[in-house]
Amino acid sequence: MALAGEYAEGVRTPAEARDAATVLLLRPGAGSGPEVYLLRRQLTMGFAAGMAVFPGGGVDARDAELPDSRWAGPPAVEWAAxxxxDESRARALVAAAVRETFEESGVLLAGPSDGVVVDDVSGADWEADRVALESRELSLTELLTRRGLVLRTDLLAPWAAWTTPVFEPKRYATWFFVARLPEGQVTRDVSSESSSVLWLGAAEAVRQVEAGELAMMPPTYLNCLEVASLGGEDDVLADAAGRTLTMFTPQVTAADGGHTLSMMPRHASLVEGRRS
Structure with a gap:
């Protein structure tokens, strides 16, 4: 934490945070709450190595270029609010959320028209497109245009926004979204950045982290904790439907004779409830 103090005092300059989007993909669980889709990142990755994360990644400059003709659901100006x-950044973040979900899970939140979702994207031709998208040979706009699809932005809902603490060498300003696994689609172990993937009940994910059986970055753990506290998929999506986001950057605070990172108030109350 001494290093964090040097940033706070202006001795060191924080790395610039890159915009990113990630999606809590949900499906019904065997218990009372939903399952979330998680990827274990390769141990060789430069950020969050070995951690269980949600599908997501950095914004591609071309994400902001998605035209209105390939956009269905709430307009970009509504997403911006x-x-x-701003509107351009909102368009890029929503597009990045859908693109990264397809790249890392094989699930595509798009359809031939508003109100319709493509029901199977697991064939060899789709896999070729996914690989081309992942390698940046193909943009999301090009994929949707060639396939005659529109981005179903109404299948996403805003959930949270976190920026990596100032003392980290790699930093991301990450917007978290929630989405239901579309009917007819299946997740696939396709991401080159992960060593394994799994569906796990949100409450079970929390238990495994607390037992030291699963490694997660704090935002991933806290978002799982919040999902687990709300009930089923419908409850999570209903809660998200009314959210507007404010970016949160954890700060170093004194605690129990040492230091810890601050949390959003709603997360802090959930953590405190588990301790009491």
Whole structure:
């Protein structure tokens, strides 16, 4: 934490945070709450190595270029108000959330028209497109245009926004979204950045982290904890439907004779409830 103090005092300059989007993909669980889709990142990755994460990644400059003709659901100006950013940035973040979900899970939140979702994207031709998208040979706009699809932005809902603490060498300003696994689609172990993937009940994910059986970055753990506290998929999506986001950056605070990172108030109350 001494290093964090040097940033706070202006001795060191924080790395610039790159915009990113990630999606809590949900499906019904065997118990009372939903399952979330998680990827274990390769141990060789430069950020969050070995951690269980949600599908997501950095914004591609071309994400902001998605035209209105390939956009269905709430307009970008409405997303801008809910994400707390300007319209161009909102368009890029929503597009990045859908693109990264397809790249890392094989699930595509798009359809031939408003109100319709493509029901199977697991064939060899789709896999070729996914690989081309992942390698940046193909943009999301090009994929949707060639396939005659529109981005179903109404299948996403804003959930949270976190920026990596100032003392980290790699930093991301990450917007978290929630989405239900579309009927007819299946997740696939396709991401080159992960060593394994799994569906896990949100409450079970929390238990495994607390037992030291699963490694997660604090935002991933806290978002799982919050999902587990709300009930089923419908409860999570209903809660998200009314959210507008404010970016949160954890700060170093004194605690029990040492130091810890601050949390959003709603997360802090959930953590405190588990300790009591």
């Amino acid at each position: 809910r994400l707390g950013v």
